[in-house]
Amino acid sequence: MSRVNVRLWVAAISAAFFCLAGTPARGQDVPALPVRSTTLSNGLRVVVVEDHAAPVVQTGVWYRFGSLYEQPGKTGLAHALEHMMFRGTPNISASGLDDIVAHVGAQMNAETNYDYTHFYFVMPSDKVSIALAIEADRMRNAQIAQSEWRVERGAVLSELDGDASSPFFSLLSSVRAAAYPDSPAGLTSLGKRNDVVGATANDIRKYYEQWYAPNNAILVVAGDAAPAAVFAIARKMFGSIPPKVLPKYDSGRPAAAHGKTAESDFPFPFEVVDMAYAIPGDAERGEPEMSALAALIANQRGPFYRALVETNVALAVMANADTQLRGGIMHVFIVLNRARDAGEAQAIFQNTMDQLLHNGIDPELVSTARHATIAERALGSDSISGVEYLVGYTYGIVRERVEDEDQRLQAITPQSMLSVAREFLSAPTVVGHLRPSDKPPTGSSQKSTSNATDDFSARVPSGKIVVPPVIASQMRVPTGAHGKLLPQIFHLSNGMTLAVQQRTDRPTITMRGSISAAAAFEPAGKAGIARLASDLANFGSAQFAFDAQHKTIDDLGGQVTLGQSFEAHIFSRDLERALALLADGEAHPTFPERYFAQERDQLAGSIGQEQNISGQAVQRAYLQLLLNANDPALRFPSEQTVKSISRADLLAYVQNYWRPDLTTLALVGDVTPERARAAVEAAFDGWRSPGATPPAHEPDLPAAHAAHAYVGTDAGEVFIQIGQPVLARSNPDYNALLLLNEILAGSGAFESRLLNEMRQKRGLVYSVSGKIDSDRDRGDMTIVLSAAPAKVESAVRFVRSQLRELQRHEVTQTELVDAKARASSDALLAEESQAGEARQLLDLVRNNLPSNYFATLADRNARITPADLLRVAKTYLRPDALIEIYAGPPGPWSEHSLFQ
Structure with missing residues (x-):
């Protein structure tokens, strides 16, 4: 069951900002990352960080082009170009790219920020050449056609509108606009909606032709890869791409306003004050001190926590920097306790800040903040994804070594921190105010950053599959990578x-x-x-x-x-x-x-x-x-x-x-x-249990039964959740049921039957996915989809027809092979981080699984046959006894089940 805890919510918001603003790196006594690099004759820098802890790589291509490079009237197109890079080339179509990712068991994503656009793949390490082939092809041959833009523009606008439904994104947008009026820095990376609506493919292509070049990019490969081999592949794939003469770009710090306010009314359970300050950017003097000041302000032993949280005025106080290379905003969020006044919280915070700037900063807190900032960077580099992000941003965008920032952080003193605080934190640039409203929510976004982060692994594919023969032959060969998790x-x-x-x-x-x-x-x-x-x-x-x-x-x-x-x-x-x-x-x-x-x-x-x-x-x-x-x-x-x-x-x-x-x-x-x-x-050792162990088990679920409920919202589309009880995690049929779910719906995989039929061929839904949620005692299977009101009835009836089909006929061998590849890869990719492996270990123990469960998963899945899946479908699926939940505008579904 999903319940929201304000402390977990605060932690999630903080984590999102730290990912945005703080690039993790190493501490003073942590060994340097084994960074190896070379530069090709066309100017492309290639960087490899070798790490054989897991048979996984993350590849990243970073272009030094972001939303700050956009021209007036043509905003939001850096993000639009990011989207169009997934619309294919003459060699690899959009659906071909989705097909590759599905077969290889990879993940692909991208993000657009103020100063850069970042594309990345995570995949088994023996498939790294496929990722590099894709990146080289679209660096040279991106197909930015008006017909494709007509399709993708809807997705870009949908993302923009969806993020506008996030209370924090709304607050951040209004604060930025007030802080940097009449400047590109006053916009989020998504730009202006009207500019996106009016944009043509030629507008987007102009940015591509100007800025997407090998001499304006860096390629990073982190993980289970040998530098010499990567350099050789990079020369082969990228070496013939010609460099470009880059346009001139004014990289100065944007001018900030003073003493502004920004109001945002939103259906959100907490009132929030944002004390926002214009601060130095990541490549400017004072940035290390600002990073440490953010840690100090949020510290639970610090003066701000004591003045606001311990007095019960606020539930939390946290500080995070939303920065560019030059300039940015420090947000200090004060989450108010119920019935407390925003003006009161603002006055208490300002009084506390005035005292700190007048009296100086406790040297112990300075040391604590400095240590915490360095440690945060170091601890963030113990995952393959964290290393790729760190190295790509530092070497490619800031254009320095990881060690350079570490040395600046080590040099922080109470005097330098106080000097920077007095210069930038004496008075807020903008005071933002997020006020809860009574209007029901119209969207589901909880976005808390101002950059544009996408998830193209979960996008809706379309069109003909076109894949070059050399990649087709590689992707059809199952990965030889095997998990190393053997606790x-x-x-x-x-x-x-x-x-x-x-x-x-x-x-x-x-x-x-x-x-x-x-x-x-x-x-x-x-x-x-x-x-x-x-x-x-x-x-x-x-x-x-x-x-x-x-x-x-x-x-x-x-x-x-x-x-x-x-x-x-x-x-x-x-x-x-x-x-x-x-x-x-x-x-x-x-x-x-x-x-x-x-x-x-x-x-x-x-x-x-x-x-x-x-x-x-x-x-x-x-x-x-x-x-x-x-x-x-x-x-x-x-x-x-x-x-x-x-x-x-x-x-x-x-x-x-x-x-x-x-x-x-x-x-x-x-x-x-x-x-x-x-x-x-x-x-x-001193912790002992009193008496007999209480049974920490949940009761069995009732037998599958038909039921229906409706939740009214102001949304224009209908969200549907269909579910039924299935089996416990320790059941021997669990893996087979997982594969069956992958074939039916999975996480919205391209090859899944529901997405292929309902979205691609029939246009019944915007999205559809399936999930098995089981623990040691019980489990359930859910299918979630969203559809226009006119198509809801056809969509839910089609879902039931496909459940029945799985009980009548065996799945194809191709479907099963693809499902096995995705299931095995999901487990393999979790090993890229310590946190992912720790989650897997808990899964083993809590569900009484053998210690070699993940290490032997691919081998055990290999023995599952189409006949096994037919048996499992007949045993566990109950298409005539489904629970239906509908949320959205009223219709027949608000009155009764659509399965009647």
Whole structure:
């Protein structure tokens, strides 16, 4: 079930901004990345970062052309050009590109920012030449025809309109416009809608012909690749592309306004004040200090947190930079507590800032902020995707070495930080204000950044498949890459389960822990107690009171979160110290009186408001029809149930249900299994379980049954969710059912039957995808689609007809081979990061799977036949007993089932 937690929401917003503004890199004592580079005769720089931790590569092509390069009246076209790069060439059609990605088991994406456009593939490493062939072909031969633009313009406008439905994107847009009036920097990367509407393919092609050139780009390959081999492929693929004479571009810092305001009314559950400041860009003096100041402002031991959050004025305060190479905006978001005034919060923040600028900055907080900024960069480079992004942006866009920024960060002093703060943070450039409105949401976007980030792996393909023979022959050969995930699993003396995967590519460790729970653990009338306990666990424990807890986290320079689910992302040298913090936080949370009432009241106040977040009503309606009426999972928290929780209730809850015999810890990184086991045993040894282990299982789902519900919204299209119970994760038929789902709908794969038939051939839907969501106790299968009102009835009836078809006839061998490739690749690509591997380890243990489950997945899938899928379809699919949920404008679906 999806429930929104304000702290998780805040974390998600923060993470999105850090991805936008902070390029992760290495810390002072972290070994340099093994960067190798060469420059081709046409000016293309090729950079390889070799890392054999997983058989995966990420390739990236970075063009030094973004939205700031656009001319007046022709805005939004850098983003439009990004889209058109996926519309194909004479050699590889748009559908051909989708076909390649599906067969290879790759992911492809792109993003347009102020100063660059970035295209990237993630795929098994033995297919890297395919990615480079695609990139070289479209660097030279992009087919930007008016007929193709007529098709793609709808997608670009849909994205622009969808992002406009995001409350934070709306706020960011209005703040930018106020900060940089009459300047390209005053627009988001999506540009002006009218410019996109009026644009022609020739307008877009002009930008392509001017800026998309080898001497204005960098190619990065990170992961399981040898530099010499990549350089040879790059010379072959890109070497004959001629360079271009590039237009002149004014790269100066844009002039900012002063003392402006920006108002945004939106259906959003929280009121937000944005204290926005014009600041230096990523290539300018003062940028390192601004990065550290952002960390200082958000620090829970800092003056702003104490003045705003500890006084219950705000739920959160966070600072993030939305920057270009030159210029940008520092956003300080203050999420208000209910019934508190925006003017009050603004005055408190300004008074606190004035005191800091007058009295100076505590040297300890300066050291903490500097350390946190360096560590954030270093920890971000322990994934293949993180390395590719870091190296591409640093070498290709900023045009310096990773080490250069690290050295500037190390040089920050209290004096330099104070000087920069006084220069740029004395008064806000713009004060933004996001006010909740009562109008129902018309869209579903929760976008929180101002760049244009796309997901072309999930796009809707169209047209004829055209693929060159050389690529066709390569993509039909299954990957020879095999997953390396083979953990050691230990059952510790106190009942904990520990899973360890050693990888030595970076000196970091990711830990993810989970305490198994059942909804029935929450006492009657106390729904929400698990959420509250997890929130308050981060406010101190027996050996680490609040200040000590957060100072330890600051000293680690990592990320630590406590609660029912807990995690840490740290340097490997700090393993024992981080484990001491985790062990005490899980075994002995204190829920201090100082913070208890504050956190409980904040959670209670946000519960009712959360219902305005898009998708909550649909999910609740679905669960109410899927589960038995007395299922404990239907005990939804309310303001009343949360307010009824006492501190004694919390202490009793964790005493009974936070226990080592229900706890699993996954540990991935630069540590031997022996050291990991000894360290975890030592840290958690004092944590013991009282009495017999309570059964942390959920009740069985009822038999499949027909049911119907409708949720009215102002949206123009109808969102449909169709579902039924299926099987548990540990069922031997689980993998076969996953393959069946891939063939039917998958994640919207090009070859899936529903997308191919409903979108491509019949035009019934805008999108369609399917999902199996199973745990060790139970599972369900859902198909979600969106359609115009006139086509809803035909669409849902077609879905049922395809479910019946799967029960009548075997799938084709080609369909099954393609589905196996996608399923195996999904598991393989998860190994590109420590975090992905940690999630897989938890999946193994929580579902009682063998330790070699992922390592042998491809081999086990290879033995599944079309006859197996026919048997599974007949056993588990129930096309005459489906749950239907409709959301959108009224129609026949708002009154009754369409399967009648």
